[in-house]
Amino acid sequence: MLLNSHFNYWKRRSEILHINSLAIGKFDGLHLGHRELFSKLSKNGGVLIIDKKREKYLLPPKYRENFLEFPIFFYKFEDIFHLSGGEFLEKLISDFPNLEHIVVGYDFRFGENRTSSANDLHKLFDGKISIVDEVKIDNISVHSKEIANRLENGEIEKANLLLGRNYSIFAKHFRERGLGSQEIFPTLNLQNRNFLFPKSGVYKTETKIKKEVLESITFIGNRESSDNKFSFETHVLDRDLENRNFGEIETQFLSFIRENRKFGNLSELKKQIQKDIDFVKN
Template sequence: MKNFLSMPKNSKITAIAMGKFDGVHLAHHKLFEFLDSNGCVLLIDKDRTPCITPFKFREKLIPFRTYWVPFKEVYLWEGKDFIVFLCEKLPQLQKIIVGYDFRFGRDKNYGADDLKNLFKGEVVIVPEVKIDSIPLHSSIIRELIAFGDLALANRLLGRNYFLEGRVVSGQNLGSRELYPTINIKHRLFVLPANGVYAAFTHIKSKIFPSVCFVGNRLSTDRSFAIETHILDREIILDEKNIRIEFVAKIRDNRHFEKLSELKKQITRDIKVAKKILKY
């Protein structure tokens, strides 16, 4: 993603939507509706972890040219200075689109309404978006993911939540005594609550119905793991990174005295996952 501060002047861009856009959820898409082919998106955020959608993935989810301004570079600017800089970079800028809670400038002293006084063009302020009376905010989606309510989090996102990570070696117990799994490690994303989930696993361009486990392996070595089992398929894996797309939680993490009991439970989990995934 290109840094807006270092980009040259662009006389083709006439409209810009600004915000953090963590999650790129349905409320953000309301802002994008006011853009056309001459529009772009400006992310003003810290490159923090963990988050719903890390920076390198946000650009792929946003349907317009996307630039980034590191928050630390502009948080001390006065509101007027920020708008002057914006107009210098985009000399044909005619429209700015933001959410109702957009804040900018020194100590975030400036809000969406201040844009109307500082910018000579059109300012579109998108009101709060709700789904079933639930305010659509990234903070609420993060809480839902951390709580394990992926079904509701996905409704607010307008897509299934995903993790992407590096494939790592597991215990090799699955292929011997349970069900074979692919293990991944990540450092960027908000983690779903410990438990078992119906999911889809993306390997290259293929998508496979799966059961995914997140949490400490209470019945074996008690180590933390993110594991996915591909349903009814034997996969020869040569990929270094895969994506796991969470659909809904099946159950909480539990301890089993015997591996045979755990395998029976996983068999039941697979049946539930097939119903959820309509597989």
Template sequence: MTDIRNSTAIAIGGFDGMHIGHQQLFRALDEKSTIVVIETGYANLTPKRERESFSHYPLLYLELNEIRHLNGEEFIAFLKDKFPKLQKIVVGYDFHFGKDRKYSFNNLKELFDNEVVVVNEVTLHGDSVHSHKIRAKLQIGDIVGANAFLGHNYTIKGTLVSGQGIGKKELVATINLEAKEYLMPKEGVYVTLTRIDDEEHFHPSVSFVGHRITTDGSFALESHILDGEVICKERATISFVSFIRENRKFDSLDELKKAIHKDIATASKELKFLQL
């Protein structure tokens, strides 16, 4: 296990999503580096320790309440205590710290006696990349746009729960998940890739997010595997590729089943195209 006290460089930020803007900060790090994550309580793109899937650097998590009261000098002393060999601090252009967020990167440069690297705003097609914009895209079903900002597919990890019990019998078999700590994208049907338990590979799939308004009205996060029936024991990971259609009420289970098979055909075609 890496001893972060030997780190000579750190990147500091909230890093929810570990998106392409964050990755630009990480490129400025050295071989012996640590990513310092400030936990604000708002992370729902990569909640808890999910950020670790998107970087080879070790991550140190700090609760905002642990440092928000510090003045500039105290903040630097805090960092030096955590990282005795610290020579470089990497932050974004909009980084603020200390009590009432009154200190910026300019203060960091004044207070820290080694190198401070400030990474400029990262844009994509003329639009600045921020976590709140990714959340907004997900909430309108713009998965392609959200994934472009993320630099990877939006991914939700969930634990297995019981479904309605009618899927396999009257519709199609699905894996039903619970993942309350994640931001759910807009209600609807999606082209997805799903990984089961500890498998290394993803299965082509079609997934539904939303309330089952045709049946009992309950909320569901469920995935149907396209390449054959699989057995999920504990958990699954859904990687969102694109939006197929909005959630809507059908007049009968037969009508719903027809729509589902159309969704399956759409997802199969798109995923086959992506694999070419």
């Protein structure tokens, strides 16, 4: 079991001993379908995430505790993929000795080669089993893959509806003295930390710096009108934020404004950005 680094071993072990109900799954995005599972947990419940490492997430594992009121525990997929269904349950019971209630989704599968289904838990565990049915919003199945597809198509409002929150990217702010601050509009240059990018283009966003939420527009894509390099940058409206280092910034995506495109010159680009700003303000 992976114990969270910001808990020392004994404190985390004590926390484990209090867990009597557990929701199990990948839980990427912590969307409304996942929330339905969490609603079945007791006050001494916990969330066990099966983490199969990849390059891009809707919500990377290290950020999930920001969105959950329950303690989070992790199994690395590479540590458990070889276990049979029975061996997986044995490990679970050993790691959580006071476990009385397991909560999973209808499509949960476990054991080597995914050979065991959610219903098999009834045969392998003596306690209570809750299997949560498929969750639909506007007749759309709420799945992480569905949300990812919506984001990659620029359908931000629909993705946010399925998430039950605004899609966010936490990113490192770095200073870059480029064309934006000199000739166009000043921007915060951001370095993504394993989050899935929405479709390239310009977005209406909110930028959270420490505890302050600021109105903004955000660009994702290649800077086709200048150096053609990929960029993730945000212009905060009506605020002078130049020459400051903010560390980590949260960008919340509200809606898609327009496609990325090449302009004849920087003057044309600046005029279009002003139109984008006016659109957001109005």
